[in-house]
Amino acid sequence: MSISTKDLKLLWGRSGNLCAMCRIELSADSDRTTGTHLVGEQAHIVGKKTDGKKSPRSDSLLTEEERDQYHNLVLLCATDHTRIDKDFESYPIERLHKIKTDHELWVREQLAGTVDLAKEAANLVYASLIDATVRELMLGSWCAWSEMAGVYFPRWPEHLPDQTLSLAKRLDAAVWPGQLPRLEASLLHLSKVATDTTVLYSKNVEDSGRGYLQPIRRYKTIYPNPNYDKQRDEYEAWENGIREGFAKWCQAANWFADEVRNSVNPTFFAEAGRFTFMDTVYQLSESERETTTARIGHTLRPSAAV
Ligand SMILES: [Zn+2]
DSSP states (O other), rough: OOOOOOHHHHHHHHHTOOOOOOOTTSSSSSSTOOOSSEEEEEEEESSSSOOOSTTTTSSOOOOEEEEEHHEEEEEHHHHHHHHHHHTTTTTTHHHHHHHHHHHHHHHHHHTTSSSSSSHHHHHHHHHHHHHHHHHHHTTTGHHHHHHHSSSOOOEEETTTHHHHHHHHHHHOOOOOOSOEEEEEHHHHHHHHHHHHHHHHHHHHHHEEESSSSEOGGGGGGGOOOTTTTHHHHHHHHHHHHHHHHHHOOOOOOHHHHHHHHHHTTTTTTTTOOOOOOBBBBOOHHHHHHHHHHHHHHHHGGGGGGG
16 A cells, blocks of 8 residues: 555645645546546655655655655645656755645635534544555455465464454444445445454464464364364365355455545555455445445444434
């Protein structure tokens, strides 16, 4: 992952969706952009590269991670982004910080009294829950680990079970704004599916000592084994359960990503595309999404249904 959803929200919100230099109106979504809205660019104030390759203004002690955070970004149109990178001597770090701050103050003055503070706060709550979900469920590296974790002799990254359960706790304790019920439902559904799979997985694994967890095949532990057939069948049923869990996990991740793209961050996993498992894109149908939203909404806001 590069820039977090929360930092994108902060940057776009405080810039009023306007270029900090020419104040032309910008859009975050390249697909939905029409002639009147240019695609906005999150320009780095201190350059992105830390490895000695020269990008403009890259000489700084900021870490690579810090360079992708809100305080180091300024929202610009493509023309002004090119201008500050080409003519970097006229646009040093301090000047860009000043341009950004002046612009954000100007936006705040223009919007005084018109901003919906509750909505802004809700957006930040959503953004930080989205970031936590991506991090704890390792969605950014899904294709690197999910196949190994979901099929024959499933091996999981060693911290994944703890991360899955800690995300579930965090979502459990969250105060849900209620403004985007489908997004809320997709998040909770994804966490539930991941937790169910984790609970099943944890029943039959051991630490390999090499950074991942691996299954225990009890039917192979003694020879001759009088319970061989029974234990082998149990093992195979368990392995099938994990595989089914991952198909649902993939399905839930695709729904979650759709909701984030629809309502919070149009660029979310837009480049990576859909999540796949065993070369299949698992998806919930629209009516399954509706039913799940209604069911989860009912448990979150029981009074609203009365
Ligand atoms: Zn501009």
